Amino acid sequence: MYQPALMAPTPNSGKPSVERETGNSAVYNANQCPGMLAAVVAADKTVQLAGQGGNAVALVSSYNTSTSSGQLAFYVERMARQGCIGIALANSPEFVAAAAGGKTVFGTNPMAVGIPQAGTGYPFTFDMTNSAFALFGVLSVKSKGGHYLQT
Numbered sequence: 001m002y003q004p005a006l007m008a009p010t011p012n013s014g015k016p017s018v019e020r021e022t023g024n025s026a027v028y029n030a031n032q033c034p035g036m037l038a039a040v041v042a043a044d045k046t047v048q049l050a051g052q053g054g055n056a057v058a059l060v061s062s063y064n065t066s067t068s069s070g071q072l073a074f075y076v077e078r079m080a081r082q083g084c085i086g087i088a089l090a091n092s093p094e095f096v097a098a099a100a101g102g103k104t105v106f107g108t109n110p111m112a113v114g115i116p117q118a119g120t121g122y123p124f125t126f127d128m129t130n131s132a133f134a135l136f137g138v139l140s141v142k143s144k145g146g147h148y149l150q151t
Helices: 035-053 073-080 135-143
Strands: 017-021 025-029 057-063 085-089 104-106 111-115 124-128
Touching (some): 025 035, 073 111
Parallel strands (some): 057 085
């Protein structure tokens, strides 16, 4: 799955920019930069916003990336280590059918939560997808010439 050439910015990419923000949330337009860059910039900015308002919850979202943002647990753990309850959401290509044998219409739509754990130094993180299979699981099976059938 690791292909550095596919992780490079697209020729016309820009820096991530804030599209909307509140006291504890931000939506970033990645402007076609790599997803991991956009997500870490957005996560750090959201923690900064939450800290300014005395909030304990930070919600982050970015879109219009040129690559996947990868494992969302990375971002919420980063947020939780800075004292915020972190929530991260992402979209994905249409790989999931509503019913067996149906047309693929949904993404795997990952989401993650990170919660600081007082005294331990290790935040609780929970990273999941709304589908039976995560995007990289689908891509791994597909890259090996197989397909996933749930029985």
